[in-house]
Amino acid sequence: MKKAAVLVLALALLLAGVSTALAKTTITFWYSLGGNAGRVFQEMVAEFNASQDEIFVDAVYTGGYGETAQKVTASLAANTLPDGGVIPAAPLFTGRVGNYLIDEYLRGPKGLDMDDFYEEFWNYNKYDGRIASLPFNNSTPVLFYNKDILRQAGLEPKAPETWDELVEMAIHLRDWAAQERLRNFVPINMRNQDWMLKCFILQNGGQLMNEDYSAALINEPEAVEAIEFWVSLVDQGLMPAGLHDRARDHFIAGNQAFLFDSTAGIGTIAQTVEFDFDTAMLPGNKQRAVTLGGAALTMFPSTPERQDATWEFLTWLLQPENVAKWTVQTGYVPVRKSVLESPEIQQLFEEQPYYRAAFEQLEYVVSMEHFWELGALDEYLVNLISQVEYKAQTPQEAADELVRLMAEEIERNR
């Protein structure tokens, strides 16, 4: 008798447990964020899971951008996709296969205040003119400069505003270093050189692709001029040829005055350098311009119930207070305009002023939509840079070749 009662009780408890578990929607969410950013993301997921009891997010780390892209490609082919994720080049895995769930939800009753996001960030998340993912972990290039070196060389510790000022300061630094016999010193270097060259082209009023992304425009005069400017930096001994992947280490070691690098590097640099440094917007020429990098939030098709749950989680991540938290703890740029005014960010500016330039230049962001040949373009740009730096080709020749290769690539995929 007693045994039976215990059994019934146990069964009832079990059923209760099962039913609450059933009421909960579990969604699988892949994220391509390692290191500190990965940990902050895990914490946010835990916070979301604790904040309500309808949805449980099972967040799975999927490695770096390259590996995650391969994993998503394989899952797309075998139809084993998760419910959503922080995925690199997300529009290529959604919009390109006709998945515009994000666009549909954005227009639905539970949409986001789209005006509070920078227009160019939406552009970055489009495929074929339509939004296919959400901005989240984005970064832009920024200019780091070593104030101590500028002072030692007798310059005002201020960042250059234009290309001309940059060259002028760099020449002064080059001559100063020669006089001081600083053999390891270089005035300028750039990390992620393809990304930086894109910015230079845009700053000179050039364009990378035509409006419908069917042809590269890098051999047009404004773009070629930008490449020529790049080469002139090398020719005048202001920037090393090649060696771009060592740029950050060289800057950290105090052997380089100007570093063009991602805003995502601010945290690391701030924690490691032992000299006085600051950041500034990239210098402009005909205009100011920076391009956008980073992955995006997205959703893959499943059941309406799970899609709703995924949307709930995505919009939670993009609530202003969570964007502020994400920004402060990772150094990724704030994707919502209102966040810039938030007390958290204002406090960050006060404590770590070098974030100011990174976040305030967001109004100068110029972005491209995602198109299939984007990866090829980056690869060809890296190749172009080494061709022109080592004088294997003139800027015009290299640009013509890139445009031809892109045309072939696009032709193949049509």
Place this chain on the structure above:
Amino acid sequence: MRRTLVKKLIIHLVLLTLGAAMVLPFLWMVSTSLKGYHEVFRYPPRWIPDEPQWRNYLEVWKLAPFGRFYVNSTIVAVITTAGQVLTGVLAAYAFARMEFAGRDQIFMLFLATLMVPTQVTLIPTYIVMSRMGWIDSYKSLIVPFLATAFSVFLLRQFFLTIPKELEEASIMDGCSKLRFIFAVIMPLSKPAISSVALFGFLGSWNSYLWPLIVINSNQMRTLPIGLRYFVSQQGGGSEWHYLMAASLIVMLPVLIVFFLAQKQFIEGIAKSGIKG
């Protein structure tokens, strides 16, 4: 006498230099694993950290479920290795000793698979695994690697050096083919088998991309994926000190296996006809 001494000295000097070149990165790894976050980037770099951070090892163990990863890696590597040795021995015997039509052609075809880069077969294999319902399980980590052309090739070359008379004599004494393989060939081929086993074990232990792609849950992951938790995209701050501590934890069993088996390992390479 004098000349041999000088000769010996020169040889050892060269060997020591080369040895140092091999060992230095490892020592640097140990040094970095004991540094603090700031110290990693200090310039000029220092070999001995100011205050060795032994707690890095503890932190790492806590930041990802390395215990579970260890169990997974061990299960997968051991079964994969056993499978490769077994299929390798049987296939190598057939290719080395049995006579059948198209034997050499089939062997060439087998060898040709060594030329196919893994990236090419990645997605097709994934789709097969997914159709079998094996995604996110040990099966998907083990089955595709149970037979490799490399192990068959290495063992076949070794079996060719075993005198034919041995087999003839055994068969005369009433020994079956299978028994001959297990009772005569295998004990004779210890060096080759141990190098196949070591290569198989290392390959499985270090495998990264495939486990990352077929495994979705944290409980099923293997050690190399655990290492990736400390690497960050866009250079936004990889945690080198943790990464190196974790790498050492991951490398330890492999180092032990290598020290225990290094004699067989080297013999296997030297005797199977692969010469550099």
